[in-house]
Amino acid sequence: MKVSAHRAFALLKELAYVRVSGTEAEKTAAQRLLAEAQSTGAEAHIEEFTVKAGRVDHAKLVVTEPYVKEYEVTGYERGLNTPEGGLDAEFYYAENVSPVHLKNVKGKVVLINGRLRKKDYEKLQKAEVAGILTFSGSTIDRLSDTDCDIRKLREVLTDAHGDCVALNMRAADAAEMVRRGARKVHVEFKGENYDATSQNVCAVIEGTQYPDEIISFGAHYDSVHFSTGVYDNMSGSVILMELLRYFSEYKPARTLKFNWYGSEEQGLLGSKAWVAAHEDELDKHVLMINIDVAAATLGTNIAPVLATEGAVGYVDALMRELGVACETKLDIYSSDCVPFADKGVPAVNLCRFGTQGAGYIHDRRDNLKSNYLDERALDITLQQALYLTKRVDSAAVFPIERKIADEIKDKVDEYLFKKDKKD
Ligand SMILES: [Zn+2]
Structure with missing residues (x-):
């Protein structure tokens, strides 16, 4: 044969x-x-x-100041649940998580570029961020032709550095938030972890x-x-x-x-x-x-x-x-x-x-x-x-x-x- x-x-x-x-x-x-x-x-x-494994039941992101708008997000599987009623925090764009950025992230919901790498996760956790936002795709994606990625907080991150609220959004929306000077956000996440x-x-x-x-x-x-x-x-x-x-x-x-x-x-x-x-x-x-x-x-x-x-x-x-x-x-x-x-x-x-x-x-x-x-x-x-x-x-x-x-x-x-x- x-x-x-x-x-x-x-x-x-x-x-x-x-x-x-x-x-x-x-x-x-x-x-x-x-x-x-x-x-x-x-x-x-x-x-x-x-x-x-993890299942995401609910994920939500709303900019509350200086304008009000809800953006499409997916929750990271195995992410940390927000408290009842969600969490409200300042928003900060931390680009590639440099030392300058890390000075400004404590207690904030932080947007970073690209993937959530282990080293950056460690830095953000040590700096006590309130939540992490990542984005995927490109700023010219058409909604009808693309999906907002579903990602997972892997054990290599959480085993060593604990859990965190983490959401993923579209690149165009992330760009809009930064461009329009988003200052405060409301975040909700609810999911369940299982084997x-x-x-x-x-x-x-x-x-x-x-x-x-x-x-x-x-x-x-x-x-x-x-x-x-x-x-x-x-x-x-x-x-x-x-x-x-x-x-x-x-x-x-x-x-x-x-x-x-x-x-x-x-x-x-x-x-x-x-x-x-x-x-x-x-x-x-x-x-x-x-x-x-x-x-x-x-x-x-x-x-x-x-x-x-x-x-x-x-x-x-x-x-x-x-x-x-x-x-x-x-x-x-x-x-x-x-x-x-x-x-x-x-x-x-x-x-x-x-x-x-x-x-x-x-x-x-x-x-x-x-x-x-x-x-x-x-x-x-x-x-x-x-x-x-x-x-x-x-x-x-x-x-x-x-x-x-x-x-x-x-x-x-x-x-x-x-x-x-x-x-
Ligand atoms: Zn492959």
Whole structure:
């Protein structure tokens, strides 16, 4: 049996719906992937794990001085509830949370630029803000074409620095508030925190010659709110399924483990859970191959390698042999490769990035209707993955050293907040 980008794309179409961490839809997608994996004859099962989830019942933001206007907001899941009747406070725009800004934020509802990063959250909490406002999108967004992002106060923030009232709004509204000199605001937030179940779909093909050497494959199948996640990352998920099909028929020399990870978008929760549950076998892992975003018609192939320059040279040479243009580089990649590299397992990511104007991610535009994906483009990454796997699997001696370069170790430590990023 040959791999088929056409068949892969058909499965992608079937799974083109929103699949947020810990939801029924994520579970339904996992069941579908499980059934498909089992249909290849491989041993496949689901491994569950718990995720900290939150539901938002009510979120409200009203400017009360010097003008009165209510703005559309979404509450951060797992945010702190406001007291009965809401809270009234001064408003302050703290831009990028510099020391100058921090002098002025105490007791205020503070608007900051972009995402709520861990370091800024720590500073704002220490400065005792009354609430945090972030914004998403762009100032020219049309209401009918866009959504106001739903975000979550992740445990990496709250475990260390406590809870806070946090809302997200549209960029155009944030700009209007600042422009019109908003001075006082009224904020209401009510939500509930609970434990939800997420799951990884796992399949194994035992190696015929070196069963104790494990090559681990990863692709996350969850999406964010509003996104059908066809590009990010059902594209990688269906490529993995083709590899499973292929090696179910042509048995590998080494043991291949295929994992479709849940809850990646919430902070790599699926791969972190898998690595924690399989700690005792990680020393047998010789390589992790991760596929996260593919199938972009107009785009470019990238292979960030979390290992050594030697590994980069090897992967680059293979891509030249195959005749596929691919920018192979020693670098971290924000995906399920990170927990493996953290444990010393070399990782290669295969990605096809949509180029500017043809690569939509993390919003409603990651959708088949956006017309930026196709099966011919999906086949590029599929062939790269197949070629790389065949070559490393059939090698007499495993060609990639089980080593992570110091610069990658540092980046992984920073990414996982094990040490502070150098400013
Ligand atoms: Zn992704």
